[in-house]
């Protein structure tokens with residue numbers, strides 16, 4: 001597997017979430033992703049970018065276009081240095097929210113991609129990596 005191209009997009013304010021979504025859509029198009037898969041990925045991006053902003057206090061979305069012939073992938077990492085998630089199992093439960101959300105963001109995002117990785121600890125921030133392949 002090789003990384004064809006990569007970059008970073010900041011996520012601090014509402015508008016950054018909109019831009020993250022637009023960037024993910026463009027990158028997915030560049031990968032030749034099918035519309036249905038692209039739509040799933042962009043939905044996951046909305047959820048994860050919003051979590052980065054709301055709970056993480058802002059952060060970044062790193063992106064990589066992956067070459068693994070014959071398939072192409074888009075890998076996105078949402079990183080923040082916020083409080084982290086104390087109970088990952090609970091956070092990955094449908095309907096559980098620490099705030100006033102629906103508690104469907106993380107679990108929903110996981111279902112919409114091919115690979116999902118959550119790396120977090122109290123005081124260490126949060127890192128969510130998702131990958132969608134063509």
Ligand SMILES: Nc1ncnc2c1ncn2[C@@H]1O[C@H](COP(=O)(O)OP(=O)(O)OP(=O)(O)O)[C@@H](O)[C@H]1O
Nearest residue numbers: 051055056084091097098101102103104105106126
């Ligand atoms: N980046 C993050 N940093 C710290 N805590 C987080 C982060 N992302 C998620 N969490 C915690 O995990 C919980 C579940 O997140 P999830 O996105 O599934 O639901 P939600 O954001 O509460 O509601 P919504 O359905 O509106 O997304 C959050 O309520 C929050 O406590």
Ligand SMILES: [Mg+2]
Nearest residue numbers: 047051101105
């Ligand atoms: Mg959420």
